[in-house]
Amino acid sequence: MRLSTRSRYGARIMLRLAQNYNKGPIFLKEIAQNEDISEKYLSQLVIPLKAHGLLFALRGAQGGYQLSKSPSKITVKDIVQALEGHLSPVECVENPSACSKVENCSVRDVWETLYEKIAETLESVSLEDLLESKEMKEQLTGIKICEK
Amino acid sequence: MRLSTRSRYGARIMLRLAQNYNKGPIFLKEIAQNEDISEKYLSQLVIPLKAHGLLFALRGAQGGYQLSKSPSKITVKDIVQALEGHLSPVECVENPSACSKVENCSVRDVWETLYEKIAETLESVSLEDLLESKEMKEQLTGIKICEK
DNA sequence: TTAATTACTACTAAAAGGGTAGTATTAGTA
């Protein structure tokens, strides 16, 4: 039940783009340096995010990436779904024909509930929320420094 | 974010044992045949379940496995935790020292909430609950047959 | 025209997933 680095890195890419929403594109190189992740690897993660309409690219020199909608309209669920390919803990939840015992499988009911909770939880957090919480944390750190 | 077959099969083993609670041990062979899973594979899953005190074995001829506590006291969380080794979607949630950025990482907060929801959901379902739901389903199927 | 950027394709090493196989140990029973 571990998320891959794809979702984790993806969330960090998106949060960085959210910080720059309406302020022009950002180079992947910059994000890679800031977040200390390989630029080549990030360039692969960006593809499904683009395919899902979460961001768009400007090619060529002075290009970069930008969110394609407001941070308030993009949730962590969108990001994870784009990068993991699915959200459900077992296949038969999203695709009942994957198992012939689906009809009277009580265990499956648990997995289905779990899926709903996961989806609900991730959908309840938008990039805007993350941004606010990030700014709060940074402010707190700032105060600490001043107190010294 | 997929559960491995270990948890899924494990839940089915445990549910079968719950059905026979206080009625003596069951052979793994029987469970394997009933659930259509390799007996050799199941024999590996049983080890962590035993290590976590969820069941115990009787060795030798006429041996088998039994739950070591009442079905009402064993939850799906216990089973998944025993078989997956962990419940958290990212390592830094259970083990903060895994990442140096833990302090002011807003993304991590989402993973932490997710972890709590997953734990809460799986803990809310006991083997007894599963048993009841299974019996309900079987009764419904029975009625359908009678109606024909 | 050049330099900086994204886009695309191929490859790879390591780990995890999902088992199989064989032997050792234990214990009920004839």
Place this chain on the structure above:
DNA sequence: TACTAATACTACCCTTTTAGTAGTAATTAA
């Protein structure tokens, strides 16, 4: 005491996934 049916333990193995690396092509601002 054998025999047999069960669990216990150890080792191995194939396939898929993960987490990248590498190189080249296409695009475009300056």
